[in-house]
Amino acid sequence: MSTHHTSQNNEQKGIIMHENNQPQVAVVMVPWPSQGHLNQLLHLSRLIGATNLPIHYIAATAHLRQATARVHGFDPFALANLHFHDFPTPPFSTKISTLTHIQEPLFMLINKLSTKAKRVVVIFDSLMASSVSKAVKELPNVESYCFRSISAISLYSFYWKAAGKPEIPQNAAEILENLPSMEECFGPGFLDFLKSQRQARNFDSGTIYDTNRITEVSSVRVEEAVKRLMASDEGDEMRERAAKLAEAVKKSMMEGGDTRLEIDSFIAHICR
Template identity: 45%
Template sequence: MSSDQVEIVMVPLPAQGHLNQLLHLSRLISAYGVSVHFASTTTHNRQARIRVQGWNPNTTQNIHFHDFDIPSFPTPPPDPISPNKFPSHLVPSFHAAATHLRHPVAALLRHLSSKAKRVVVIRDSLMASVVQDVASIPNVESYTLRSISAFAMFLMLYNDVVKEKVSQEVLALTNEIVPEDVPSIEGCLSTEFLDFTSSQNEFRSFTSGYLYNTSKVIESAYMDLLAKIVPNKNHWAIGPFHPLSFLEKKTSNDSSHHFCLKWLDKQESNSVIYVSFGTTTTFSDEQIEQLALGLEQSDIKFIWVLREADKGSVFDGEKQMKRYHYQLPKGYEERVEHMGIVMREWAPQLEILGHPSTGAFLSHCGWNSCVESMTMGVPIGAWPMHTDQPRNAVLVTKVLGVGAFVREWTHRDDVAKANRVADEIRKLMASGKIRKRAKDLGGSLRRSMAEGGDSRMELDSFVSYISR
């Protein structure tokens, strides 16, 4: 494909999991020889670039960053004692991007449209208002990235929008393949976030199709259901987006080899549990203490990423970024230094999950983390916190069989006690059935991105469609 035929413009939601997906997708699409323009605020483009793993966007041809300065916006800290764990402190940054990016993005689209046969916008599902001007530019079309699992997306539409309108065929198939006890969205979202999503609704009709960071290897049935309840639109399952291997194989003697990976190099195969709850999770001090003691009591080696949740700007108060607020039990790190690492910095998650010593992933079940863990063949210990995570947890445990609950969503208001955490971790690490299923599924997912695989053919289909 010639770069003067089609230009791609990516418009992400300014939150880490969403920035990450569209930047990884930029890498995949740019490999077809088409120019990709990544358009966001200056702050969030910087965040996306420095945190991406497995490749270097600054040295990748055909990816161009457009840094747009916007007025300052509130960046309140996360609230660890909020009864609702949704990161409402990020919502002001969402509003700021949705409000102030429309005009610079429209100017970029008009500039590109003057020299290209077609301009294709791929925007986050929550950034619809930013690209509303596509309707007035003849050779520009927009596609929506749905950043959650097809399973969670189907349930959201089915239960909250179209359940009374679907055919008997869809009803029967849903009853057959969706577990009965899937949680509702009650308690998953905040009022502030629901108000923001409502502000995007009137602009969502400006889309020519939907992209998903998933594979038919794991979600074929739910992709089929989405096509039935949202007809007359194309749906492409083109994930996993992230790199499946790392170009630079580093040794333990390499100074650039992260210290946690050097530590993993010394551990036995499948002996370590990786613990990370993503970039938006906030725990109470009591829960942190119980989790710490549970890891210690489990006698399982661990890497625990213990960071505060991101603020709307991760660089706000940059000089104080190393100040850390979570307190561990007195003497804890000295007691566990023989069995684990507590990390308070950005962790190389992809490389940790891809390391042969990593035997499981204790996770909040954010979709990026689920896809990364499944692709690397690593079992998931589910501890969902908010948004789509409770439903993702059902998908990986009860549907796909590649994980087990460490803390059930129904107990979200309770503090998970140390002895329960320890018991569930030990059971997960000892489950040969789950480990085999995870390894097999990981192999299938990786093959799906190779030439002739399901996801690769979906990606080929999408690129062919937009270059028609």
């Protein structure tokens, strides 16, 4: 396993230190090896890393190269407290095979960090539960949080449909009806895999949800929306709503904004 990072002293980094000059908390990110999942935990690494906690992001060499090359909005190698750890990409690699190959290097990394930090916090993609369980169960100062990468509204839709569509406000029901079901999103084999990962999650301390309200839509809907946007009163209204949404998202990340408060609350919790 190799490590890539920018070397600076702890005072320059501003890392929260324990009384024995060790980091108070070290955070380990364990993404699922698919671009949308790699990217989300990389951006979460940036947000949490802004508080000067040391962040350790681990993935197979090919997946790590993919994640860092495709990220937009910031240079991941410019962040002094964001450290990347890679392990050899499995031969004939599949996403499922990564579960097995990551276990040893992940355990070695977490074990090493656990001897240096007061607490190691592991944030893992919900599809990586079985890979994380050993280290979390065997090391006393390690706690973990499951990151649900799909949007919260899609997840709610899955549960709502599984529960038999109990009565909810009409507007909400219309939104949920237009979202695909779990069976429409995934094949039978992958559904079985999802079930196995849920069963493996008997060790985590909590769950982190992606509260992004923007959901995926079909290409037909996209085409229809573009036509409406081109030249119409409805298009003008949609652009105005989009501008307001962008401004709301921007404000949520500023000091005192909803998203910023949620992140600050989480940081305070893991640094308790």
